[in-house]
Amino acid sequence: MWHATLRNLLAHKLRLALSGLAIVLGVAFVSGTMIFTDTLGKTFENLFASTSADVNVEPASAFDSGLAGTGEGTGAASTVPESLVDTVRDVDGVAAAAGFVRTEGVYVLDGNGNVLDTGGAPGIGISWEPDPDLSSSTLVDGRAPRGAAQVALDVDSAEKAGYTLGDTVTVLTTGPRVQAELVGTFSFGDSGGSAGASLAAFETRAAQELFGTPGQFSGIGISTADGIAEETVRDRVAAAIGDGYDVRTASEQAEALAGDFEEGLAFVETFLLAFAGIALFVGTFIILNTFSMLVAQRTRELALLRALGAGRAQVTRSVLAEALVLGIVGSTLGLAAGFGVATGLRSLFGQFGLTLDGGLVFATDTVLWSYAVGVLVTLMAAYLPARRAAKTPPVAAMRDDHVSVERSLRRRTVFGGVLTAAGVAAMVGAFIVQDDGTAASLVGVGALTLLLGTIALSPVIARPFLRGIGAVLPRLFGTSGHLARENAVRNPRRTAATASALMVGLALVSGFSIIGASTNASVDNSLDQSLGADYVVSTAVAAPFSAEIAQEIRVIDGVESVTQQRFGQAQLGGVQTSVSAVDAATLDSAFALDYLTGGTEGLRGEGLLVDEDTAASRGWSVGDRVEALLANGERVELTVGGVYTTNQALGLAVISLDTFTAAGGEALDRFVYVDVAPDVDAAAVRSSLKATLDAYPVVTLKDQAQFADEQKGQVDQLLMIINALLGLSVIIAVLGIVNTLALSVIERTREIGLLRAIGMDRRQLRQMIRLESVAISVYGAVFGLILGIVFGTGLVQALADQGISQQVIPGGRMLLFLAIGALIGVLAAVWPARRAAGLKLLDAIATT
Amino acid sequence: MTSVRDIPTQRVGVQAPPAARSVRLTKVFGEGDTRVVALDAVDVAFRAGQFTAIMGPSGSGKSTLMHCMAGLDAVTDGHAHIGDTELSSLNDRQLTMLRRDKIGFIFQAYNLLPTLTALENITLPMDIAGRRPDQAWLDTVIDTVGLRPRLNHRPSELSGGQQQRVACARAMANRPEIIFADEPTGNLDSKSGADVLAFLRRSVMEMGQTIVMVTHDPVAASYADRVLFLADGRIVDEMLSPTRERVLERMKAFDRQPEA
Incomplete structure (x- = not known):
């Protein structure tokens, strides 16, 4: 007896670990995303908002470009005349004031004469400010540059280009090409991070000549005398220099820049959080699935508790308490794993040139959200199974066989049907509506509703679908194929929930690849139609x-x-x-x-x-x-x-x-x-x-075809980042299938023992589990692709007037995704199949 | 009354070539303090065409004997033979083939795959082997168990007795050399149990099947040609042409003498 007890305990430990894993993964993605976004934010903040001058004077702009932080200016080249510096200096309360130059489009060449890769970040030229009260740069090595023949570079760029002090550096300015000796390296802002941007600093006079305008500054930095409020100085300076300038205190400046910066970064953040949301969505399915199975497997145990006098509420509470503990432990581990995810994201973005140098930022928010999400989702996922468990009649403890009563799918059918119909209606609406904005939001709403509807309907569709495509399995693989198909359809809810994770991931991947392919085709088409020139000269990012x-x-x-x-x-x-x-x-x-x-x-x-x-x-x-x-x-x-x-x-x-x-x-x-x-x-x-x-x-010469390729290269690069991120949700989906299969194997231990006893060999057994896994993953993949095609074409249609005029469905790639879906099934089955094949026959038969 | 120890076990079934036999079969579980000798050098033979019941108190080793004889469990020492095949020389794959082709199994419960119909369950061993069932034989078996009208039902739609009859038909369908049944009526009411036992009896009489059945039920044992009594890992007695009363009487002896 102790033998069986021990085995049971061991099995429980494994079950627990598997459901814990689902939580860890979900939370890891959320916390990883948040850590990465915070790190990204800190770096950009440093780059754009670091200013140690107490008060700043800049030429007024008529309106915000709305594009700050992206390297795109308003196109204005307004400056502050040099004479203004003296006016400012004379203002009462100003301790020191100096004009500065800051221009984009100043690039550093490496030793081979190539432009240092900034990964889309700007190449910036600045004037070197010797007064530390006014400067946001700190010398790391060497000394300040003097004259037009000396330059200082930010530490990262110098290192990337392989320059050491004393080397001759070539700098491409908006004016002439400059050769200068590297005399110093410096760090920028507080953490020294520059988000990939290169910074080249010259003495102020030289900077004006090389890439500014002689006699003009980009702005004036002011340090205030001790004991005088920055606001007072700001008002006095504003009064002294008259209209046409923005005068801001350091905090106002930071706020103004932060406002711009947040707008610029909002996209990245939204983008990443959307992926975290997807990961969590997918993770919720796995947790829900796992708990349903855990409770189902413990029916007898719970019924025994009921028979011994435990009330319904007590049973519910005990299951929920277990979920709570699991949620807390899982969230903690997930939080730790989030560091790994953030590190992965950092190196992923690093691949594309966006280097983040500072340490990872670990904010309180991240901790709070991780626990909130991990614990709440687990409790939510455990609640339904817990209530079901409480309803277990005490007599179930006495039964040998726990027959899991199949609940009616009617409510699902109605609910899912309504959602799906609404989604389809919204999509159709998007095709009819003329206005782009409305069409795009209709596609968004439609896609979400359709996705939820399909997920709700998925158990209803699973049976006929799997019977349909499963018909080939017995023919190709004999009994193991037959059994695999029957196993896949025996619990449609579970199969559907398992497949949903993969479905969501593949729907997004295929949808994006349709948008990408359509965009590329449109680029070809529109360049054909809009360009008349033989050659185009430009930088890769329209800098x-x-x-x-x-x-x-x-x-x-x-x-x-x-x-x-x-x-x-x-x-x-x-x-x-x-x-x-x-x-x-x-x-x-x-x-x-x-x-x-x-x-x-x-x-x-x-x-x-x-x-x-x-x-x-x-x-x-x-x-x-x-x-x-x-x-x-x-x-x-x-x-x-x-x-x-x-x-x-x-x-x-x-x-x-x-x-x-x-x-x-x-x-x-x-x-x-x-x-x-x-x-x-x-x-x-x-x-x-x-x-x-x-x-x-800096620039390249391209004929029309090469120009088109360059434009398409950018689309492809964006797609790669998106797919790399979506890859994470696919990994979660794979683990979800592994989880479900492993739990199924535990649940069917006795059955597996019987099959082995009457003569099924290990190879056939492994094949049976593998085929079941493939059937489930192909189910998810097929519906993922169908949804992806609907989303992709819908969005392309909605964006038709934004320049995506061609509708392309890359068939080869769609087939590839389907094949990947099947492969995922094979991979996910490896461990559960091995486990099943390794079961000791007698123990398996003895399991109840 | 003869003492338990006076029965010479060597005498058992020596005349005809046996369908299965063991030679000094020993099975030990655990080590050190937890060491339990489940089978202690058992010599036994099961004659072809005979229905043998193995009885004994809990922990006597009757299930272990069956498991070792059927190739479900490895032996610690000694030999087990099915026909001419010595089991300890076989690897896992060969054992699997042996079980599939030469042995039929009937367990106490959970005998059937819930996803398959009754007919699919019956032909499962042949399907696994990739062989076509002998249709005439299959018909005979199905008619003998009387399940023809329920062939397309799933196990959940069958009564416990019907499920066990499906399990019997499955064990028979492959024409195995020997069928091992582990408490086949343990989960059934007496009427269903009698049906199943009558079927097993008939398959021995009419089809010449060899059956070895582990049971603790004297009624079930009375259907057998011969009853072997196990205690503490040894065969302690044998009874031919058993009746319920005689078996009951013999079993009471175990209760009176709870000896080593």
């Missing part, structure tokens, strides 16, 4: 670069036309809009434009071209006068000179380069388009173009 490049290309023999394109923000008729700035003379040669009314001539002077959607939504037509507020606060009246059909490369609105420059737009190009004369040796022109651009490693 600004020196206008000198366009000048040099212009003088190459055989080049017919060169078109510069700049970007900025403007308020057109009161609505903030991204605008392109292009020279009217070469507009037609760079872009394939199709005018509905008006034409390129309408851009000349103070003209404005808009695309058909913008014209329609604002009610503009050719000849209308539109009041424009440019980023530096200048107001101009523009005349609509043409309306063109949607053009991917140009965007919503175009103003002339003259207007842009006159309004203080930054003098940096984002794209340069090159047309080659028809009757010259194209290869020769290409090689001279290449030779010229060799001096500017």
Whole structure:
């Protein structure tokens, strides 16, 4: 007897460990995400909000770009005149004041002449401020740079590029190319992290010449005299220098920047938390599943308790207490595992160039949420089975065989049916509705409802589906196939819950791959339709670069036309809009434009071209006068000179380069388009173009196809990050299947013993469990793919007007996902199958 | 009355070639303080075409004897033979094949796979082996157990007696050399139990089946040709043509003499 007791206990320990694992995984993903996001936030905060000056003066901007922290400015190049520094210094209460220069588009080259990879983060040029009260940088090694021939780099960039003090460093500025001796390295902000951005510091005077404007500063930093409130100094300085400037205290500055930064980071955070939500959703299924099985297996034990006089509430409480303990232990372990997840995420993002140097940030919130989530979800998941357990009639203890009563699926059918119908209706609505915003939110709501509906319906569908696709199993694998199919359908709820985890993961993966494929196809298509130029010169991330490049290309023999394109923000008729700035003379040669009314001539002077959607939504037509507020606060009246059909490369609105420059737009190009004369040796022109651009490693020369590939590369990279994250939820799904199978094996120990006794060998037994696993995972995969296709196509349809005009379902990839689904089944079965095959025959038969 | 120890066990079943036999079969569980000798050098033979019942008090080793003879458990010492095959020389796979092809099993309960119909349960050993059942024989077996109308039902739709009859049919369907039954009526009411026992008796009489049945029920034992009595891992007595009363009488002797 002690033998059986011990075995039972051992089995319980395993069951407990398996359900604990589900909690650990769910919590690990949530806490990992939070730790990573906090770390990311801290790093960015350091980069953008670190400022140790007490009061700052910056040129006023007419409106927020809404894009701070992403490296995209408003396109304004406003500055503060040098003379203002003296005015500020004279203000009572100012201890020290100094102008500073800070510009993006300043890149560091490594020893091989390649641009240091910043992973999309900006390359920043700054002036070196010697006064520590005013500087946010701290020297780590060497000394401060002097003159234009000396430079200091941030520690990470110097290390990444392999530079040591005394080396000659090449810096590409928005102006000339600079060679300077590395004399110092410094850390930025409090933790020294720069989020991948490279920082190159020159002496203030040199910085102005190299990448600023002589006589002008980006802003002024002020330290206050002891005993005087920052606010007092702020007000005095503001009064002294007059309008046109923003004067902020350190905390106001931090807040303003933090506001911008949060907006920029909100996307990443939402994105990651969405994945945590998915992980938790998936984890909840596993926990729920596990507890249902645990309680079902303990029916006799619980019935015995009831027979001995335990009340219903006591039984419920005892199960819940167990869940509580399990939840707390699981959450604690999950929290610890979250560090692993965060480390993994950090190295994943590191792969894409976003290096986070500071230590992982472990906030109180993370702890609270982890426990809240882990314990609450476990209690929730345990509640239903606990109530069911309490209803176990005491007589069940006396029965040999605990027949698990199959509960009716009618409520499920109705509930799931209603949800699914609502989801389908929302999706159909998204196809009909004209407005993009409404369509996108309809797709979102529809996708969620449809997902929940399918999950609810899933046990109802499981039986016919598995019988259907399972029909081949007996034919291919004989008895083990037959038994596997029967086992998979014997508890549809359990099968469905197990498959749901995989379903959710694959629905998202396949949905995203449809969006990715459609986006790529659209890029091809739209570039074909919108570009007229032979070559495009740009950086990989549309970062600004020196206008000198366009000048040099212009003088190459055989080049017919060169078109510069700049970007900025403007308020057109009161609505903030991204605008392109292009020279009217070469507009037609760079872009394939199709005018509905008006034409390129309408851009000349103070003209404005808009695309058909913008014209329609604002009610503009050719000849209308539109009041424009440019980023530096200048107001101009523009005349609509043409309306063109949607053009991917140009965007919503175009103003002339003259207007842009006159309004203080930054003098940096984002794209340069090159047309080659028809009757010259194209290869020769290409090689001279290449030779010229060799001096500017920031930019590359691309023909249309290469340009399209580069754009698609970015989509693919984003997809890779998304898929890597979704991969985590798939891993959880795999563990969920392992969990369910392992518990099933325990539950069917006796049956397995019987099969072995009457002559099933271990190989057949393993195959039986493997096939059951594959049947379940294929079930999840098929419905995941169906949902993914619905979500993907729905979203692509909703985004049709945003430029995703092509609807592509990558069939090969869908089949690959299905194959991966089957493979997951095989993998998940390895351990449970081995366990089943390893059962001691007699013990198995003796198990009750 | 003869003393238990006076029965020479060597005398048992020597004339015909036995369907199964053991030679000094010994099984020891545990080690040191927990060491228990479950079978103590047992020599036994089961003649083909005979229905043998093994009886004895709890812990006498009757189930262990069956498990070792049927290749379900490894022996500590000595030998067990099914026909000409010596079991200890077989590996796990060969043992599995032996069980599948030459032995039929009937357990006390949980004999059937709940996911399969009665018919599928009956043909399961042949399905596992990938063989077609002999249809004429299968029909005979099914008709003998009287289950034809319930063949497409699942175990949960059958009574306990019907389930055991399905288990009997499964054990028979493969024409095994020997059937081992472990308390086949232990979970049944007396009417259902009688049905099952009558069926086992008939299969021996009419089909020449060899059956070894472990039981503690004198009524069940009375259906057998021969009863072996086990106590403390040894065969202590044998009875041919048993009746309920004689078996009961013999069992009482165990109660009166709770000796070593």
